[in-house]
Every structure is written in structure tokens, then in C-alpha cells.
Amino acid sequence: MRSAMLLPVLFALQAGCTSVAHAMQNYPAAWGHYDVCKFQIYTEEGLAWDYMACQPEGTDMTKYLRVALDPPNITCGEPPETYCALENPYMCNNECDAATEELAHPPELMFDFEGRNPTTFWQSTSWKKYPKPLQVNITLSWNKTVELTDDIVLTFESGRPEQMVLEKSLDYGRTWTPYQFYATDCLDAFTMEPKTVGDLTQRTLLDIICTEDYSRGYVWKNDKTVRFEIKDRFALFAGPRLHNMASLYGQLDTTKNLRDFFTITDLRIKLLKAATGATMVDENNLSRYFYAISDIKVQG
Ligand SMILES: [Ca+2]
Structure with missing residues (x-):
């Protein structure tokens, strides 16, 4: 994970995760609760050795999670339903039938290998109980602690939600704290000033923000993703001195707040308002509004 994410310039070549503390008197035998690893880096002066906390490679954590939906019966297709397109209320050829494999859309399809077409x-299910907006919680649980190493990326097959909160738990779902708020209008939805991760500084890199970057109405055809920007926050922590990025995890290990921030046992996606693509909701055709997610990426 380090080579892929934390060292975009240095291109770390990790030479195995063997402890080399016995050979390096200037370095501790362990960095926090990690052994110390020796690895090769490219610097402006050429190849060099560096030392940092041993870490397993980052991996696709969606292979190991348990997913729960709330309400539990919110998945479409029981009974079969027909949907209209968000951008065209007369295009109603989207069918969902839980009993027919080709027409079913169960939760596991958020985590399967994506790359095929379609x-x-x-x-x-669609937003039929207007004016109560369709709200769905998607909880991902690992039953162990996971250190995030890359951006969390959600890909929405229909429009991106107009209001959404990404939350995390560090105690197996007993308590939750927000990671990021998402809305077309942050002030209106959450009484928060809209910000982007670009507004954060090294001093504020753990601030919880509301962003309007991923909720814009009709452009969803071109950009379907909603991100939580782990990498940008890591880069803020590492600062401009890229040579220091190699010891990032060693530093994280001794900086509890930072470490806790990037560590989770569970994630919760609170979908609070579906895409409408318009200021006025078409109350006569609520089958245009629903959530659909094709992919969730969690690396750790
Ligand atoms: Ca999929």
C-alpha cells in the first residue's frame, strides 16, 4: 500500500518486511507496535535505503466485509418493480425482480468484480412514500480493525445522492462518528459551509467537512463516483517534505488521533436523499427516484 499510495514520487521498493533493527543501531527494534522494515527508495541522489514501520500490503477489504441494509427489505424486486429513468420519465424499461437472476439487484453486486459491461x-426500491424521502443505511462491518490506505470510492449507477453522510465506527458499531457530509447544498442540508478537501491544511486535516463536489445534479452521467479522500489527507499530514513520507506509518503509530482517524471497524453510508436532477420532485412519477450502487472500494 505504501508504494502505491504514500510515495508517489519516491517509488519505494520494499525489500521484504524483515526486521533489520539488529543492524541499525539508530533505529528502534519496533516502531510503535510494528517491526522496523528496511526498504529501497529512489531519491534525487539515486537509490538509498530507508527504514519504517513494517506494514502489510494494502488489500481490497471488500472481500472480507459483512453488509447490512436498513431498512432490511429496501432492496428492489420483491415484488417486481418497473423504474423510469431519472432524466426521462417516459423511459421506463428498468425492471427489478428479485426472483429472476438477470433482473435482481442484491447488495453483493456492490462488491463483485466490476469491469464487465453492463x-x-x-x-x-423507489421513492414512493413522498414526502418522506427515501432513506437507506448501508453498514459495512469487518469485525476487526482496518487501517485505510486509499480513498473510499462509491460508484452510483443512477444519480449520486443529493444528501449523504459517510460515518465510521472504531468499536464494532457501538458508536459512530461522521467522516464526511455530502450534499448539493451543504448549508441547507446540514447547516455546514461547503468545503473541499483542498481547503484543508496540515492543522485541519482531521476536520469533518461537508462537500458539494460529488452531488451535482445532472452531470451524473459523466461522473458517478463519491469519494472520501484518504490520500489527500495523508499527503497533508506528510507535508511538502516528500522524503519524510516514508516514515508516515511510523509517525501515525505514535500519533493516536491520526491513527484512529484512519482506522475503522465499520463504515456506514447514510443515503438521505436520492438524486432528483431537478429542484422540484415529480410527485406523479416517484419511480424515477431510487439509489443504485455498482461498486464500493475500500482499501486497507
Ligand atoms: Ca458491481
Whole structure:
């Protein structure tokens, strides 16, 4: 994970995760609760050795999670439903039938291998109980602690939600804290000033923000992703001195707040308002509004 994410310039070549503390008197035998690893880096002066906390490679954590939906019966297809397109209320050829494999959209399709065409996706029932907005919680649980090493990326097959909160738990779902708020209008939805990760500084890199970057109305055809920007926050922590990025995890290990921030046992995606693509909701055609997610990426 380090070579892929934390060292975009240095291109660390990790030479195995063997402890070399016995050979390096200037370095501790362990860095926090990690052994110390020796690895090769490219610097402006050429190849050099550096030392840092041993870490396993980052891996696709969606292979190991348990997913729970709330309400539990919110997945489409029981009974079969027909949907209209968000951008065209007269285009109603989207069918969901839980009993037919080709027309079913169960939650596991958020985590299968994506790359085929057409995409596979989970889909909710449509927003039929207007004016109560369709709200869905998607909880991902690992039953162990996971250190995030890359951005969390959600890909929405229909429009991106107009309001959403990404939350995390560090105690197996007993308590939750927000990671990021997402809305077309942050002030209106959450009484928060809209910000982007670019507004954060080294001093404020653990601030919880509301962003409007991923909720813009009709452009969803071109950009379907909603991100939580782990890498940008890591880069803020490492600062401009890229040579120091190699010891990032060693520093993280001794900086509890930082470490806790990037560590989770569970994630919760609170979908609070589906895409409407318009200021006015078409109350006569609520089958245009629903959530559909084709992919969730969590690396750790
Ligand atoms: Ca999929």
C-alpha cells in the first residue's frame, strides 16, 4: 500500500518486511507496535535505503466485509418493480425482480468484480412514500480493525445522492462518528459551509467537512463516483517534505488521533436523499427516484 499510495514520487521498493533493527543501531527494534522494515527508495541522489514501520500490503477489504441494509427489505424486486429513468420519465424499461437472476439487484453486486459491461449493481426500491424521502443505511462491518490506505470510492449507477453522510465506527458499531457530509447544498442540508478537501491544511486535516463536489445534479452521467479522500489527507499530514513520507506509518503509530482517524471497524453510508436532477420532485412519477450502487472500494 505504501508504494502505491504514500510515495508517489519516491517509488519505494520494499525489500521484504524483515526486521533489520539488529543492524541499525539508530533505529528502534519496533516502531510503535510494528517491526522496523528496511526498504529501497529512489531519491534525487539515486537509490538509498530507508527504514519504517513494517506494514502489510494494502488489500481490497471488500472481500472480507459483512453488509447490512436498513431498512432490511429496501432492496428492489420483491415484488417486481418497473423504474423510469431519472432524466426521462417516459423511459421506463428498468425492471427489478428479485426472483429472476438477470433482473435482481442484491447488495453483493456492490462488491463483485466490476469491469464487465453492463455493470452489476445493488438497487433500492423507489421513492414512493413522498414526502418522506427515501432513506437507506448501508453498514459495512469487518469485525476487526482496518487501517485505510486509499480513498473510499462509491460508484452510483443512477444519480449520486443529493444528501449523504459517510460515518465510521472504531468499536464494532457501538458508536459512530461522521467522516464526511455530502450534499448539493451543504448549508441547507446540514447547516455546514461547503468545503473541499483542498481547503484543508496540515492543522485541519482531521476536520469533518461537508462537500458539494460529488452531488451535482445532472452531470451524473459523466461522473458517478463519491469519494472520501484518504490520500489527500495523508499527503497533508506528510507535508511538502516528500522524503519524510516514508516514515508516515511510523509517525501515525505514535500519533493516536491520526491513527484512529484512519482506522475503522465499520463504515456506514447514510443515503438521505436520492438524486432528483431537478429542484422540484415529480410527485406523479416517484419511480424515477431510487439509489443504485455498482461498486464500493475500500482499501486497507
Ligand atoms: Ca458491481
